[in-house]
Amino acid sequence: xxxxxxxxxxxxxxxxxxxxxxxxxxxxxxxxxxxxxxxxxxxxxxxxxxxxxxxxxxxxxxxxxxxxxxxxxxxxxxxxxxxxxxxxxxxxxxxxxxxxxxxxxxxxxxxxxxxxxxxxxxxxxxxxxxxxxxxxxxxxxxxxxxxxxxxxxxxxxxxxxxxxxxxxxxxxxxxxxxxxxxxxxxxxxxxxxxxxxxxxxxxxxxxxxxxxxxxxxxxxxxxxxxxxxxxxxxxxxxxxxxxxxxxxxxxxxxxxxxxx
Amino acid sequence: xxxxxxxxxxxxxxxxxxxxxxxxxxxxxxxxxxxxxxxxxxxxxxxxxxxxxxxxxxxxxxxxxxxxxxxxxxxxxxxxxxxxxxxxxxxxxxxxxxxxxxxxxxxxxxxxxxxxxxxxxxxxxxxxxxxxxxxxxxxxxxxxxxxxxxxxxxxxxxxxxxxxxxxxxxxxxxxxxxxxxxxxxxxxxxxxxxxxxxxxxxxxxxxxxxxxxxxxxxxxxxxxxxxxxxxxxxxxxxxxxxxxxxxxxxxxxxxxxxxxxxxxxxxxxxxxxxxxxxxxxxxxxxxxxxxxxxxxxxxxxxxxxxxxxxxxxxxxxxxxxxxxxxxxxxxxxxxxxxxxxxxxxxxxxxxxxxxxxxxxxxxxxxxxxxxxxxxxxxxxxxxxxxxxxxxxxxxxxxxxxxxxxxxxxxxxxxxxxxxxxxxxxxxxxxxxxxxxxxxxxxxxxxxxxxxxxxxxxx
Numbered sequence: 001x002x003x004x005x006x007x008x009x010x011x012x013x014x015x016x017x018x019x020x021x022x023x024x025x026x027x028x029x030x031x032x033x034x035x036x037x038x039x040x041x042x043x044x045x046x047x048x049x050x051x052x053x054x055x056x057x058x059x060x061x062x063x064x065x066x067x068x069x070x071x072x073x074x075x076x077x078x079x080x081x082x083x084x085x086x087x088x089x090x091x092x093x094x095x096x097x098x099x100x101x102x103x104x105x106x107x108x109x110x111x112x113x114x115x116x117x118x119x120x121x122x123x124x125x126x127x128x129x130x131x132x133x134x135x136x137x138x139x140x141x142x143x144x145x146x147x148x149x150x151x152x153x154x155x156x157x158x159x160x161x162x163x164x165x166x167x168x169x170x171x172x173x174x175x176x177x178x179x180x181x182x183x184x185x186x187x188x189x190x191x192x193x194x195x196x197x198x199x200x201x202x203x204x205x206x207x208x209x210x211x212x213x214x215x216x217x218x219x220x221x222x223x224x225x226x227x228x229x230x231x232x233x234x235x236x237x238x239x240x241x242x243x244x245x246x247x248x249x250x251x252x253x254x255x256x257x258x259x260x
Numbered sequence: 261x262x263x264x265x266x267x268x269x270x271x272x273x274x275x276x277x278x279x280x281x282x283x284x285x286x287x288x289x290x291x292x293x294x295x296x297x298x299x300x301x302x303x304x305x306x307x308x309x310x311x312x313x314x315x316x317x318x319x320x321x322x323x324x325x326x327x328x329x330x331x332x333x334x335x336x337x338x339x340x341x342x343x344x345x346x347x348x349x350x351x352x353x354x355x356x357x358x359x360x361x362x363x364x365x366x367x368x369x370x371x372x373x374x375x376x377x378x379x380x381x382x383x384x385x386x387x388x389x390x391x392x393x394x395x396x397x398x399x400x401x402x403x404x405x406x407x408x409x410x411x412x413x414x415x416x417x418x419x420x421x422x423x424x425x426x427x428x429x430x431x432x433x434x435x436x437x438x439x440x441x442x443x444x445x446x447x448x449x450x451x452x453x454x455x456x457x458x459x460x461x462x463x464x465x466x467x468x469x470x471x472x473x474x475x476x477x478x479x480x481x482x483x484x485x486x487x488x489x490x491x492x493x494x495x496x497x498x499x500x501x502x503x504x505x506x507x508x509x510x511x512x513x514x515x516x517x518x519x520x521x522x523x524x525x526x527x528x529x530x531x532x533x534x535x536x537x538x539x540x541x542x543x544x545x546x547x548x549x550x551x552x553x554x555x556x557x558x559x560x561x562x563x564x565x566x567x568x569x570x571x572x573x574x575x576x577x578x579x580x581x582x583x584x585x586x587x588x589x590x591x592x593x594x595x596x597x598x599x600x601x602x603x604x605x606x607x608x609x610x611x612x613x614x615x616x617x618x619x620x621x622x623x624x625x626x627x628x629x630x631x632x633x634x635x636x637x638x639x640x641x642x643x644x645x646x647x648x649x650x651x652x653x654x655x656x657x658x659x660x661x662x663x664x665x666x667x668x669x670x671x672x673x674x675x676x677x678x679x680x681x682x683x684x685x686x687x688x689x690x691x692x693x694x695x696x697x698x699x700x701x702x703x704x705x706x707x708x709x710x711x712x713x714x715x716x717x718x
Binding site for chain 1: 283286287290291294295380408409413438450456459460461464486490493494495515518519522528530531534535538541542544545559560561562565566568569571572575578580581583584587590591593594595596597598599600601602604605606607608610611614615631632635636637638639640643667669670673674677678706707710
């Protein structure tokens with residue numbers, strides 16, 4: 001099938017549509033016994049038309065699944081340590097280090113050293129936790145922005161926002177938002193109290209107030225007043241929260257054997 | 261961007277001919293399964309894979325206590341090998357429906373899996389993703405539905421990294437896409453799953469992952485394109501997808517694919533081409549696609565250029581997918597004088613005619629597209645004439661397939677009507693004899709006689 005050489009140039013060229021030639025139909029065209037009429041065709045899920053493509057797709061999947069058992073090869077380098085101050089994680093593969101750095105060190109709050117999976121969440125955190133103006137405004141208007149990028153909803157409280165995330169964006173119902181911990185750096189006084197205040201919520205749901213924080217070390221659960229039921233502690237191990245819960249200084253001693 | 265990291269291939273332990281034979285057998289089995297509406301049944305996918313990968317290991321049924329133990333070990337084990345091993349064992353167990361049921365009923369299990377999926381240990385992430393695979397394989401809708409919130413959540417998390425994807429993320433993303441595609445294939449998907457998906461931000465994330473550009477990853481794109489296809493062909497709310505920019509994203513992706521096809525030799529691009537062609541074709545039938553104002557319409561002539569480049573590629577690589585490409589061409593040209601004009605001005609009629617020898621299905625589609633052009637009137641037929649069209653038509657009239665001949669007759673009628681001299685030329689090239697052999701065929705008789713009359717008497 002020979003394609004005109006100009007076609008490739010057209011593909012690379014500017015967007016645009018052809019000026020249509022004039023359309024002029026003769027009613028005799030669609031007279032019996034002739035019945036052609038142009039029409040776009042749609043095919044539903046189970047239609048036989050899709051058989052060929054579906055079969056090819058499944059052949060491909062079968063091939064992929066057969067390979068799932070094998071371990072992917074990863075290039076090794078001599079062991080090295082993460083250069084970020086205070087982090088002593090060791091690596092022997094660049095890919096792992098890249099992942100580690102990206103997850104734990106890239107989006108770190110300079111006030112309280114919490115790490116976040118993305119710049120967006122870090123910004124949200126800083127705004128909600130380290131901006132005194134935010135606290136003041138939050139008393140009068142909806143300031144808690146939905147965490148999902150592209151969703152413009154704002155809420156009066158962090159709890160309302162969480163409910164929205166669960167209802168609209170299908171987050172797990174007891175998704176944990178925060179990891180309040182012993183204060184490290186300067187935190188606005190209002191924020192800490194807010195966290196504790198929400199922790200005393202009567203539905204037993206763990207305290208809220210923070211965005212998707214990365215836990216970079218083993219952290220104790222927040223201090224709960226005596227008599228308050230620890231409803232959540234057995235359900236969510238403290239090392240797991242949204243994001244990364246690896247303990248610091250974990251040394252990767254294992255060397256995977258390539259030839260299995 | 262288009263490079264595809266392939267997993268390690270298993271060593272060949274049989275000859276090439278044997279492999280080909282096995283592949284034909286597999287194809288036949290899949291075809292049979294699809295006709296029996298069993299293609300969605302994950303058994304087929306799994307049985308063959310299991311035999312090879314697990315070498316006869318029998319999956320055990322795990323109870324609550326065991327599952328909990330595995331999960332805890334995976335989360336808190338001190339040795340990485342231990343943690344991975346726990347997940348591998350869990351994954352094997354999850355091949356049993358009983359274990360699946362127990363798993364989803366166990367409080368916090370999915371959440372823990374999600375936590376592991378978003379951990380910073382690449383190997384744990386992968387194993388956790390494989391567990392999710394297993395769950396999404398389930399034939400039990402309850403299990404499959406339990407995975408859905410995790411998927412949405414994970415996509416949000418992974419989308420947060422979209423500016424800087426690195427390899428383990430990509431693999432997890434691909435796994436997620438695959439799991440979602442399994443979910444969407446379930447029988448109850450159109451009623452239960454797809455509406456929730458459409459009501460979430462999942463479609464926007466999916467479209468984002470299909471945006472052409474340096475960050476597009478083929479493996480990830482393939483999975484999410486298939487997801488989109490299952491959603492669209494279920495026809496739940498395609499108008500919504502159009503307002504979210506599906507047409508324009510997919511159109512741009514088509515252009516990108518055509519570019520890639522010209523550059524790379526063998527990258528599995530047909531795996532992405534197929535669902536993209538399907539999505540575009542089905543979306544074009546929606547009323548919303550015709551919206552006035554131009555924004556929602558697919559107007560760019562480059563789409564036609566891209567499609568032909570893909571048709572050429574498919575002809576070489578996977579001719580069985582040609583009908584899907586021609587289906588899109590039909591939907592593009594049916595009601596669009598502009599695209600019909602593009603076919604003419606870009607000199608694409610001859611390449612189109614070239615496809616007439618491939619198969620009956622392809623021939624019918626090619627002739628239909630030509631009819632789309634011809635029925636728009638004399639200005640169009642003029643550009644179809646003279647040229648190889650007449651001799652091609654005389655060839656197709658020699659086919660025995662009734663549909664092919666029928667469509668040829670329709671095209672002839674349009675040419676006779678709008679192009680002076682066409683009937684004459686037809687006669688001179690022994691057209692009447694070509695018509696004669698179909699005089700007795702029930703579905704063709706009337707049209708054959710009508711054409712004979714027109715040719716002889718004008």
